[in-house]
Amino acid sequence: MKGLLNFFHKIEPDKEKSPFLHTVFDGFFTFLFVPNHVTAKGVHVRDRMDLKRLMIFVVLAMMGCYVFGAYNIGHHHFAALGEYTQLGEGIGPKLWYGLLKILPILIVTMAVGLGIEFYYASRKGHGIEEGFIVSGMLIPLIMPPDLPLWMLGLAVVFAVILGKEAFGGTGMNILNVALLTRVFVFFAYPTYISGDEVWISGVAGVDGVTGATPLALAAKGGWEAVTQVYSASDMWWGFIPGSIGETSKPLIILGALFLIFTRVASWRIMISMVLGAAFVGMLMNGFAPEITADTAGVFKFMAVPWYYQFYMGSFLFAMAFMATDPVTASGTNKGKWIYGFLIGSIGMVIRIINPAYPEGWMLAILLLNVFAPTIDHFVVEGNMKRRAKRAEAIA
Amino acid sequence: MRKNIARWSNLILLSLFANSIFAQADTSASGGGMNLLYALVVLILFILGMRFFGTSKVLKKDGNTIVLTKGQDLHLEGAAEKAVNENVQSKTFAVRPPDFFNISPIPKVVVAVGEEVKAGDTLFFDKKRPEIKYASPVSGEVVAINRGAKRSISEVIILADKEVQSRSYDAFDLNGESREALVNYLLDSGVWPYLRQRPYNIVADPATTPSNIFVSTFDTAPLAPDLSFVVEGQEDAFQKGLDVLGKLTDGSVYLGIDGRGGKVAGAFADASGVEKQAFNGKHPAGNVGVQIHHISPVNNNNIAWTAGVQEVITIGKLFLNQQFDASRLVAVAGEVNNPHYVRTFQGANVGDLLEGNLNDGSYRLISGDVLSGKKKDKAHFMGFFDDQITVITEGHYFEMLGWLLPQTKRPTVSKTFFGGFMPSRTVKADTNMHGEKRAFVVSGQYEDMLPMDIYPQYLLKSIIVGDFEKMEGLGIYEVVEEDLALCEFACTSKQPLQNILRQGLNEMIEQS
Numbered sequence: 001m002k003g004l005l006n007f008f009h010k011i012e013p014d015k016e017k018s019p020f021l022h023t024v025f026d027g028f029f030t031f032l033f034v035p036n037h038v039t040a041k042g043v044h045v046r047d048r049m050d051l052k053r054l055m056i057f058v059v060l061a062m063m064g065c066y067v068f069g070a071y072n073i074g075h076h077h078f079a080a081l082g083e084y085t086q087l088g089e090g091i092g093p094k095l096w097y098g099l100l101k102i103l104p105i106l107i108v109t110m111a112v113g114l115g116i117e118f119y120y121a122s123r124k125g126h127g128i129e130e131g132f133i134v135s136g137m138l139i140p141l142i143m144p145p146d147l148p149l150w151m152l153g154l155a156v157v158f159a160v161i162l163g164k165e166a167f168g169g170t171g172m173n174i175l176n177v178a179l180l181t182r183v184f185v186f187f188a189y190p191t192y193i194s195g196d197e198v199w200i201s202g203v204a205g206v207d208g209v210t211g212a213t214p215l216a217l218a219a220k221g222g223w224e225a226v227t228q229v230y231s232a233s234d235m236w237w238g239f240i241p242g243s244i245g246e247t248s249k250p251l252i253i254l255g256a257l258f259l260i261f262t263r264v265a266s267w268r269i270m271i272s273m274v275l276g277a278a279f280v281g282m283l284m285n286g287f288a289p290e291i292t293a294d295t296a297g298v299f300k301f302m303a304v305p306w307y308y309q310f311y312m313g314s315f316l317f318a319m320a321f322m323a324t325d326p327v328t329a330s331g332t333n334k335g336k337w338i339y340g341f342l343i344g345s346i347g348m349v350i351r352i353i354n355p356a357y358p359e360g361w362m363l364a365i366l367l368l369n370v371f372a373p374t375i376d377h378f379v380v381e382g383n384m385k386r387r388a389k390r391a392e393a394i395a
Numbered sequence: 396m397r398k399n400i401a402r403w404s405n406l407i408l409l410s411l412f413a414n415s416i417f418a419q420a421d422t423s424a425s426g427g428g429m430n431l432l433y434a435l436v437v438l439i440l441f442i443l444g445m446r447f448f449g450t451s452k453v454l455k456k457d458g459n460t461i462v463l464t465k466g467q468d469l470h471l472e473g474a475a476e477k478a479v480n481e482n483v484q485s486k487t488f489a490v491r492p493p494d495f496f497n498i499s500p501i502p503k504v505v506v507a508v509g510e511e512v513k514a515g516d517t518l519f520f521d522k523k524r525p526e527i528k529y530a531s532p533v534s535g536e537v538v539a540i541n542r543g544a545k546r547s548i549s550e551v552i553i554l555a556d557k558e559v560q561s562r563s564y565d566a567f568d569l570n571g572e573s574r575e576a577l578v579n580y581l582l583d584s585g586v587w588p589y590l591r592q593r594p595y596n597i598v599a600d601p602a603t604t605p606s607n608i609f610v611s612t613f614d615t616a617p618l619a620p621d622l623s624f625v626v627e628g629q630e631d632a633f634q635k636g637l638d639v640l641g642k643l644t645d646g647s648v649y650l651g652i653d654g655r656g657g658k659v660a661g662a663f664a665d666a667s668g669v670e671k672q673a674f675n676g677k678h679p680a681g682n683v684g685v686q687i688h689h690i691s692p693v694n695n696n697n698i699a700w701t702a703g704v705q706e707v708i709t710i711g712k713l714f715l716n717q718q719f720d721a722s723r724l725v726a727v728a729g730e731v732n733n734p735h736y737v738r739t740f741q742g743a744n745v746g747d748l749l750e751g752n753l754n755d756g757s758y759r760l761i762s763g764d765v766l767s768g769k770k771k772d773k774a775h776f777m778g779f780f781d782d783q784i785t786v787i788t789e790g791h792y793f794e795m796l797g798w799l800l801p802q803t804k805r806p807t808v809s810k811t812f813f814g815g816f817m818p819s820r821t822v823k824a825d826t827n828m829h830g831e832k833r834a835f836v837v838s839g840q841y842e843d844m845l846p847m848d849i850y851p852q853y854l855l856k857s858i859i860v861g862d863f864e865k866m867e868g869l870g871i872y873e874v875v876e877e878d879l880a881l882c883e884f885a886c887t888s889k890q891p892l893q894n895i896l897r898q899g900l901n902e903m904i905e906q907s
Contacts, residue, residue: 001795030831034797038759038790038826042876042893043883045469045617045765045787049809050830052798054837054887057811127831171834171888263810266839268448275441282434306430331838332850334449341441380853384868387848391694394606 005033020122027118027128054264055130059137061258062321064251066141069244070098073145073201076211076241080203087239098145101201102244105140108149109181112156113139120165131170131177131327132160138178138321141245142314142362144193145201147185151192155184175369176328179362186362194357199241211241214312215351219358222291222300223308235311246314256320265324268333269340273319274310276344281306284352301352309348318347318361328369332379339375343368460654461689463676463846467808467881469617470821471765473786475726475734477624483727483750485743488533489550489776490518493543495588496897497597497904499523500547506537514740515562515585515719518551526601530585532721532741534560550776559740561718569638569714574604577642584713588779589706590643593684593693594872595900605700607646607691610637612663612704613653615681616764616877617824620726620736620782622704623653623660629708630662636711640702641668651686676846684878688847693872695907705782709741725777729765729786730758730823746773748784757789759826766880767893790827798830805829808844808885833888841882841892849873851882855892858899863906866899875900 008029013021031052039046074094075087084090113132121128143152159180164173185193192198200211214235217225230240238248246252259265288303289295310316323329323343330339343364350360456462492502502519506512512535517528533555543549567580578601581587590599599605612622626633640648647670653659654673664671672690674680683701693699702710705723712720721741728734731752739748745760761768762777765785769778777784794802801812804822809815814822841851849870857865876893883892 004795005793031796031798033793033795034827034829035831036791036793037828037831039828042891043766043880044759044761044768044770044785044826045471045806045824045884046827046829046889047809047885047887048797048801048805048807048812048814048829049885049887050798050889051833051836051887052830053809053811056799129833131836169834171836261810268444272441272444275437275444279434279437279441282430282437286428286430286434306433326838327836329838331852333839333842334445336839337441337445337449376853380850380869383848383850383870384865387692387694387868387870390692391696394691394694394697 008032019125020118023122023128024118027121030127051130055133057262057264058134058259058321061255061264062137062141062245064255065245065248065317066102067095068238068248068251069141070102071095072238072247073098073101073244075239076200077202080200080211097201101145102140104149105143105145105147105152105244106137108153109139109156110136112153113160116157116160116165117169120169124169129170131164131173134325135159135177135181139181141317141321142178142182142243143185144198145244146198147192151185151189152181155181155188158184171327173327174373175366176322176325179322179366179369182362183366199243213242214240215358218304218312219301220297222297223304224300226304226312232308232311243314243317246317249311249316252316252320256316259320259324265320266326266329266336268336269324269329269343270319272337272340273323273344276341276346277309277315277348278306278344279341280345280348280352281309284348298353298355301358309351313351313359314361315347318343318365322361322365323368328372330372330375330379332376334382335372335375335379339368339372342371457675460673460675462654463674463680463685463689465843465846466615466677466679467818467844467885468615468677469765469806469824469884470819471617471729471787471806472821472823473729473731473734474618475620475728475736477621478735479724480733480735480737483737483739483748483752485555485739485747487538487552487554487744487747487776488531488535488740488742489552489744490529490531490742491550491776491779492519492529492548494779495521495598496595496901500545502529502548504540504548504551506540506551508537508540510537511535512537512553513560513562513719514721515564517585518553519548524598524600526582527587527598528582528585529588530719530721552776555740561720564713564717564719566717567714569642574642577639581639581710585719586710586713589702589710591701591780593687593699593701593875594695595904596875597904599700603698605644605646606697607687608640608644608648608700608702609651609683609687609690610640610648610702610704610707611651611681611683611686612659613651613655613681615676615678616766616783617678618726618728618734618783618785619681619764620724623658623663624736625724625782626660626662626704626708629711630660632708632711632715633662633704634666634711635715636702636707636709637666637669639710639714640700640707643700646691649686649690651681651683653681655680679878679881680846682878684873684875685846688849688873692870695867695872703780703782706780723782725781726783727752727786728783729761730754730788731786742776742779745771745775745777745784748777749773749786753786757791758786759789761785761787765824766884767877788823788825790825792827794827806884809887828889830887830889832890835888835890837887840885840887841879844881844885845878847873847878851879851892854899855890855895858895858902861902863903866903871896871899871903 015022074097078084113136117132159177163175163177163180167173196212214226236249260267284302330336347360347364498521502521504519512531514534515530518531520528535553535555538554539552541549588598592599650669650671652671652673654675679685723741724736760771762771762781806822806824807814854869879892
């Protein structure tokens, strides 16, 4: 260890002459070694916890989604081509195929995003902050497997520069960077990230293959239409087409429990988001008309039992990894309840009522990201009023 | 802990079986009032959740005890053994103007080097408030008047006599004289600086009358002295001191009593003429600021004074024996050979008190506790209000992948470490930062460490942007550095919370 340390000290670039290289060096070095800095002012003892560990725990929580995502890409690719149609068959080739799809996406995301981070860190003369690790790991999981890499790169550039660095970097951004990347692709290149064609990898032009997601089916024909193609069990375990990492519900729940157990993510946001979604789902059920042959699709969608809404789409993934981003979520405990509940209910409204695109979490979370400071403002204001009232009572 | 595991594993199993349960249900759920009823139930659940888990609920009442649920005790190695080592004594003592906030940096020093003084003799006074006299804790010869930056006075050092002699005082009739006469007597005698004022934690202003006076009789800080042990044999002086405090306020003198179930000294439990309030909770439940917050929160119109237990004893002895007796029992704790108590005087030399007790190596010497104490050298002197010296290892080391795979046990409150689930485990501490400073990222972390109805992160941000109205509204008057020290310890982003707070407090002082 000592030799390694000496080696690194020897190759450390000069801070004055090449600030960019030094910043990059510092970024990697502090990952390998916790620096020997000691406390100077204030507390003499610091908790072992730091931002690197916090970020890496989020990454650990989504590892299951990565592995399953790789397998799922491969499975649908081969199944669509008529090979290895059973789940247990060809696990090796399926994983390998999926890995070859995910890796380029991950590499492009990281290279572009971290490149920008490094540049801004050296420009501002501070250390590289770890925020993009989580964003960069999340972005591949919410993309379709065949997204052209240049689009991805462009979206990451947009999200990191305008969404984050423009506001001052890690900890200062208002909007969730990963979702901003997705929303850029969504509005700039909608045909590459929505519809029935994009969710199964490597089958463009193959006849007779449809890769409609359960939500797309539900929006047209309700739960009946969904179950003609996918079983509830497939949706639960995740063997359905969709964005790379969002399909397997048990693995996402495990990740969410891991985050809650280690107190990395807020359980308040998760619980209240579930409550919010269930609330609107129930209301929709309650107001859905009797279903006949010529009922419009939206009413059929409304009539999908509320608990099945959790089986389809990316609700759980958004709940576990997107809404809980501490920087863009509400900061007060009361605010977190309101924030989560509003995401749950607004997202469900967008999902069901939206005629064009049957999913709502991305837009709902971004909307509430914008309103999170307002929610906190009123909570904090309540605290100030309480204090002022107490002061009046004493005086 | 075990209960938690059981609860979570149940949840996991339940979610895995949810699939088979719902598979039995209908495929469409149109119409029907039942669904609206369910929706109502969910809405009520949400409101209940927000009500019970949304506000920073920090307080439960258990009989007459206030139970504080937030905070954390840090169990470090090297707690002082409850025995006084009478062989250790400091040769020199100092009074340091920088120990007092809001004192002008160049106070008027009225003694000269080489002059003989007695305990209680004035060493210097603040030019802004010349009536407050800062007294020598011991008798002896003034050997140095050291200056810091910009000719500010950093310390006045006295070489102590073998037998400390007090200056002589007239007896004071506590029941016969007016409050004004009492204030003048306290000012003149040199014990006035022991009275501190909240907000700001500054020396009390003689021109004001505090609403209440608070004394915390237990210290929950890491390795802090056991005040029930310290007060042994000083019961009369302590009671006398409380009687004096009682004359200074129109309100009450409140004693914060240890309600955690340990043994409480009779001097505290049987004190008369005061209001007693028991507190049960982890650190910082013993901080007087936290206790004030739950009894009568401070603001501009509700000024509180505070004093430490040993300071009350010094005031009491002045009235009992007409002597200035600033003797202190100091806990010498942490990574020393013999963690013990030593009997000395206020402002003792740090190196003298640690003589023969330190190992070779690089150590941080702290006057006070590891959270809010001050860093000292061997040549330095203890703080005016401190009754503890803590020694911990300096953390000048690189730790390979230490953020991911820690190689040693260190104090933590984070549940990402196994240690976070074992809060009562005793561990060693060092001064390593364990990471680098970052922007505020995590929310809700400070609230878990501060048993007060305050949003620390919003308060700190309002200080950083200089928003006075917000600072006031968010409760800056109710906190001082030591109250936020635990938050700073736990901070994932390694932010200097105490520094930020003191900057805000100083700005508030300038404004008022």
